[in-house]
Amino acid sequence: MSIDKTAIRDAATVIVLRDRDTAPRVLMGQRGAKAAFMPNKFVFPGGAVDAADAEVPLTRPLTPLCRARLEDDAPSGVADALAVAAIRELWEETGLILGTPGDWPAPPGDWHGFAATGHRPDASGLQFVFRAITPPGRTRRFDARFFLADAEALASDPDDFSAASDELSHLQWIRLDALRSIDMPFITEVVLAEVAARAHDERPPASVPFFRNDDEESLFLRLYGRPMQD
Template identity: 70%
Template sequence: MTIDKSQIRNAATVIVLRDRHSDPHILMGQRGAKAVFMPNKFVFPGGAIDVGDAAVPLATPLPQTCADRLAEDADPALAHAIAVGAIRELWEETGLILGQPGQWDTPPPADWETFAATGHLPHAAPLQFVFRALTPPGRPRRFDARFFLVDADDIATDLDNFDAACDELSHLQWVPLAKARSFDMPFITEVVLAEVEARARDTNPPASVPFFKNNDEESLFLRLRGHRMAD
């Protein structure tokens, strides 16, 4: 049996790491009790990629190493939209801007109007692709999620001001990395957390990226090294 890709949405998640060399903290929030996907769980900001993300301009592109890893076992054209979606989700769910000052040449899509109004263009260069996970079969929703690590120093706005955030995540807070496991979080978030702990003081994109690939036949734990799959 093959995966019905029409039922799997591409998604992006952002792990913002603060004070990584002294007292590392990560930004997390709690999903609502009535959420269809992972209710009540503490998670990193993120969500599904929108169709319009592919057409949004970037002030800076992803690091080439990360773009190469994203292209493995995937359509290479997705890399741009996934990076854009990661920045959009971070803005929508936390009110934090990963951007550089700049004006849009064309009117932004509706989901980007408030971001553009701040006078910024999305800035993808600080994103480090560190993990990929495919939701197992049988869940109410399935995502092919890419996780990005970003240093809080690259955020353009006040790290403690979440006033512009939507209400999708509550209890937004900077969690000490050493204490994050005490929160009620999904299994995959715990797995990604281990990767973040291992990379907390490494500012270079990883040479290979873990891929937790759950298909209908088996669960595989692979490493993405930037080699595109043969057609």
């Protein structure tokens, strides 16, 4: 039996939800036709964790429950790097800010634009809701953690994408009941079903779904969280 040698990289994705109590919508954009991974598909903002993400300070941390679940079946200490990557990718791909006001005199290279807005990264509005590993045989593989964030947690105008990079086009807020007409990856459909089921409930889920696709088998697991230390 052949073994897939494609390296699996940690990654973070952000599902921003607005109008939760009326007509829930999520923010999505379209990947380019020449993208190496999921070309032309509509996706959430997100991407791989960079080595420098582990060194970026958060003004407000993840909740203890969120941290415990992120570190369930994962290396200890990975939670903050994932949260930082989520905030960074949201900023780079949409220009939206999850942050608190404050001066940041010496940000790392990827964070100069974010710091110039007068904010520092804030993870308190992120809720860990899904995890999935890309199946074998793909050109790129990620161990992706999906975070849900309410648009009210943004420190910027949710309709202002002027600072976005060109990695995602057609950025738009799409109603959950209109998503069937959108071309998206299968895993995105699965995650959206989970989000739709919880759209009107702000409490953390009872557990976090985990699609673990390794080289030998595919498993559907639930993450409840490592025991939290006092």
